[in-house]
Amino acid sequence: MEATSVLISGAGIAGPALAHWLSRHGFVVTVVERASGVRPGGHAVDLRGVARDVAERMGIMPEVRRHQADERGFAFVDGRGRRTASMPVDAFGGEGIVADIEIMRGDLARILYDATRGYVEYVFGDRVTMLAQRADGVDVVFAGGSRRRFDIVVGADGVHSAVRGLAFGPDSEYVRHLGAYTAYFTVRDPGDLDNWFLMYNAPGGLVAGLRPERGGTAKASLTFTSPPLAYDRQDVSRQRDIVARKLAGAGWRVPEILRQLPDAPDFYFDEVSQVHVDRWWRGRVTLVGDAGYCGSPLAGLGTSMSLVGAYVLAGELAATPDDHEAAFARYQDEMRDYVAACVQLPPGGVSGFAPRSRFMISLRAFSMRMMTRWPMKRVMAAQFGKADAIVLKEYAAHGAENRTGSPG
Ligand SMILES: Cc1cc2nc3c(=O)[nH]c(=O)nc-3n(C[C@H](O)[C@H](O)[C@H](O)COP(=O)(O)OP(=O)(O)OC[C@H]3O[C@@H](n4cnc5c(N)ncnc54)[C@H](O)[C@@H]3O)c2cc1C
Known part of the structure; x- marks a missing residue:
């Protein structure tokens, strides 16, 4: 046969x-x-x-x-790098925002x-x-x-x-476009992440993240909210320009991240969509x-x-x-x-991830602090528990x- x-x-x-x-x-x-x-x-x-x-x-x-x-958890930071809310890996038994098995x-x-x-x-x-x-x-x-x-x-x-x-x-x-775009690329490890995945929100729906990895580098992510944009998906240099323009002026470590954008060998950019x-x-x-x-x-x-x-x-x-x-x-x-x-x-959804106003950014940090407490903890555990929603034959x-x- x-x-x-x-x-x-x-x-x-x-x-x-x-x-x-x-x-x-x-x-x-x-x-x-x-x-x-x-x-x-x-x-x-x-x-x-x-x-x-x-x-x-x-x-x-x-x-x-x-x-x-080797990540210890996830934390939101403000423009000066102070943590406004955090969730250690073990907060949901290794099944929270940062799971106990994460791999690049x-x-x-x-x-x-x-x-x-x-x-x-x-x-x-x-x-x-x-x-x-x-x-x-x-x-x-x-x-x-x-x-x-x-x-x-x-x-x-x-x-x-x-x-x-x-x-x-x-x-x-x-x-289905969800109203945002994200870029991922490798940058130098700033040296003080202490194995935490840090995320910063700026008004206007801008988000920057830094995740530690082994070997002296970190993974950066830059997100901005936007209706669908017309651009050539094979034209990477145009995509780098779009990201640099949209994130210009955002605080925290964004200027340092943007300086490394032109030379990042693994730049990846796409709409946030389903x-x-x-x-x-x-x-x-x-x-x-x-x-x-x-x-x-x-x-x-x-x-x-x-x-x-x-x-x-x-x-x-x-x-x-x-x-x-x-x-x-x-x-x-x-x-x-x-x-x-x-x-x-x-x-x-996207507005929860990339709030547009200072007030909503603070409110989101507050709700994150509540996530590890009752009764929110049960709601969040159900959210993370969906990864088990199938029995393998x-x-x-x-x-x-x-x-x-x-x-x-
Ligand atoms: C470079 C890259 C980085 C990513 N980073 C993240 C991230 O940080 N976080 C996250 O949540 N998700 C990320 N994703 C998406 C994530 O990998 C997927 O959501 C998930 O792992 C499902 O994987 P997949 O194999 O279906 O799709 P993908 O991982 O997207 O793989 C699709 C593959 O198909 C290839 N391909 C595309 N078009 C063609 C074509 N015409 N002919 C042949 N091959 C083609 C692509 O080059 C790619 O290798 C990334 C995807 C890529 C490609």
């Missing part, structure tokens, strides 16, 4: 995780990534609840722990790639430009000029998924991770949903490899409630013995 071939677009978090599970079930997997290598960058992402179980089952936890960010996104992407590169075909520096679905496969044209046929194609290419654009329709149908797709498949094409369901960095849990989604999608496909549509339907059924819980924004390695490409 011939192995089912799967093309995954995107080597972020969801793509390599799916490649792992599909290979384990005996599928032959190719991953195409637009960037020339695994993309570095991004802040710490957390592994919460069921996603941690998936990471355990993948066998990557020892590597994750080796790269784990770039490190996790690298770990997933290293774990799978031995048995997955990775093609960097290329992308899908055309998909034509046939009764017995999908004909794919790549920007580099090659043409190949796959049994199944999966979009794991993030919020602005090209696969979704080709098979489902334009971003405007699926991406992705909602009614039905996660069209024929032989489906979506995983941010491409199919994204709650935005405000809701968090994007990495968790990607890992869990990859596990479930691969397991369901393995259960009925000859009936992919039934498998895709079960994948969405299994994930539906979990995703619905995970994409819920925290109270206040056990999926046998169907057909792996008949197929090639399995990591065993």
Whole structure:
């Protein structure tokens, strides 16, 4: 029996995780990534609840722990750097704003790639430009000029998924702008973070964050509120200008952060948005991770949903490899409630994260101080507890013995 071939677009978090599970079930997997290598960058992402179980089952936890960010907690600061509210890691048993397992996104992407590169075909520096679905496969044209046929194609290419654009329709149908933009990049560690993730709000909906990491650097984030902007998503220097202009004049350490912006090697900029797709498949094409369901960095849990989604999608496909549509339907059924819980924004949404007035900034710090106390503590614990809103099925390695490409 011939192995089912799967093309995954995107080597972020969801793509390599799916490649792992599909290979384990005996599928032959190719991953195409637009960037020339695994993309570095991004802040710490957390592994919460069921996603941690998936990471355990993948066998990557020892590597994750080796790269784990050493953070003691999260604190709001004022313009002079004084803490106005704080939440230590253990405030919610390691499941609060800063979870007990936090890892830099770039490190996790690298770990997933290293774990799978031995048995997955990775093609960097290329992308899908055309998909034509046939009764017995999908004909794919790549920007580099090659043409190949796959049994199944999966979009794991993030919020602005090209696969979704080709098979489902334009971003405007699926991406909901939440009213803000964020940039992430690496800066020098100022030396006094003391392992705390610090966040500063300035009036006008401006937010700056600094997260410590190992090795003398820190991750900066800069956010501003704005209606949708027209800019070229491939024009990084224009994006740096937008961020510099919007944040100019904000206090605290923003001037120092902005000085390092032009040379940051891992600058990443995007709108704060959610992705909602009614039905996660069209024929032989489906979506995983941010491409199919994204709650935005405000809701968090994007990495968790990607890992869990990859596990479930691969397991369901393995259960009925000859009936992919039934498998895709079960994948969405299994994930539906979990995703619905995970994409819920925290109270206040963007205005809670980036308050516009001094009064609202003080009020937000006050509510943060209340979070660790009764009765708010119970409300917040429920908010953080949604990471467990799914029970993982056990999926046998169907057909792996008949197929090639399995990591065993
Ligand atoms: C550089 C970077 C930094 C990030 N930083 C943060 C952060 O600090 N905090 C946070 O909450 N979330 C961040 N995110 C988003 C976060 O990674 C996701 O929400 C979550 O982990 C889900 O992962 P994903 O694999 O679905 O998407 P992503 O991690 O976005 O990965 C998508 C991958 O697809 C690739 N890609 C895009 N278009 C194409 C194409 N046409 N063809 C082939 N490949 C394509 C991208 O280069 C990327 O490698 C970041 C994403 C990126 C790419």
